Each structure stands twice: as structure tokens, then as C-alpha cells.
Amino acid sequence: MHGVVLTKLKAFVEKNFDENTWQAILVEADMPDAVFVPIRMYPDEQLGAIAAAAVKLSGMPPNELLESFGRFLAPHLKEMYAALIPKSWRTEELLLHVEDTIHRVVRMKNPGAEPPRLQFTSLGDGELQLDYTSKRRMEALARGIMIGIAEGYDEALDITESPLPDGGTRMHIRVSSAA
């Protein structure tokens, strides 16, 4: 997993809890001296162990924690590839171009990074469909990132989910202006 995800997870924990909590999470995850930098890749297992420790110590349900982290992460991801995001885009355009523009460049520039292959389809009238099939099964993170992106454009999302027959999740997304 890209170091940007781990460094922002640390920032998320420090913002919502405190610095000692991050240290306690590392101890619980059996990597007390771990230091992460945003330009390196780390084994997925490290993120898994840290997320499990964060769930245990925070008492938050895993999906709630991951979704909340996704919301926090979204503006940082946007900033990281701001050069690829035209000013005229809003939530819908950005989501429709994540795969062909953004995740494609992430794969090219960061050997070892494997962002999920996201299949977005426009259904018209501000409605989109996303088929999420990553083996990492981080649907809650995907939901949180999308909500965080929408918040940055003063828009809101209504998301419903159903399972795909071969694994993964289909999400139906309705974009509206924030109330």
C-alpha cells in the first residue's frame, strides 16, 4: 500500500484521538518502531494490522472507521494529483475519470501500487454506478473517499450497495448539492 495512505492514517488518528493513541496502535500491531513515509510502498499486511489495532483500541466498528478515514483522506488524494484534475470538474466528472486519469497515473508513477480498478458508469441525471471488485475489499474506504470528494465540492451523495455475483460490490450513487 502506498505510503501516503499510511502517513494520512497516522494524521487521522492524531486528529481524532492523539499522538499516544498512534503509538499504542503501533504497539498493538506489533510494530512499535514503524515509521512511514509517503513516497514508499508498504505490504498490505501492515495496513491490515494497524487498522485491526485501531478498531480494537478505538472501539469503532471497522467499516465506520474506514469510511471516516476515507473522508479524511479524500482532500489529500485530490491535492496529490491536483495537476490531473481540471478546475471545471465536480464530483461526477472526477469519479468518472478516477480510473482512466488518476489511478492509471498512480500505477504508472508508483511501481508496486495497486489502486483498485474502479468501474464507474454514468446513469444520467446525477446518478452513477460503481462496480468495486478489489480483492482488498475496502468498500467502506471507497465510500468514504467518494463522500469526502463530494464534500470538497459542496455536494452530497446518496449511496446504496448490493453484492456482485462474483464478489465485490455494486454501488448506486446519487449526487446532489449539499443542503
Ligand code: HEM
Ligand atoms: C482524487 C484522486 C485519487 C487519488 C490521487 C487516488 C490515489 C490512490 C492511491 C495512491 C491508492 C493506494 C494504492 C496502492 O498503494 O496500492 C489508492 C487506493 C484506493 N483508492 Fe484511490 N485515489 C483517488 C480517488 C479515489 C476515489 C474517488 C475512489 C472512490 C471509489 C478511490 C478508491 C480507492 C480505494 C478503495 C483504494 C484502496 C485500495 C483498494 O481498494 O484496493 N480512489 N488510491
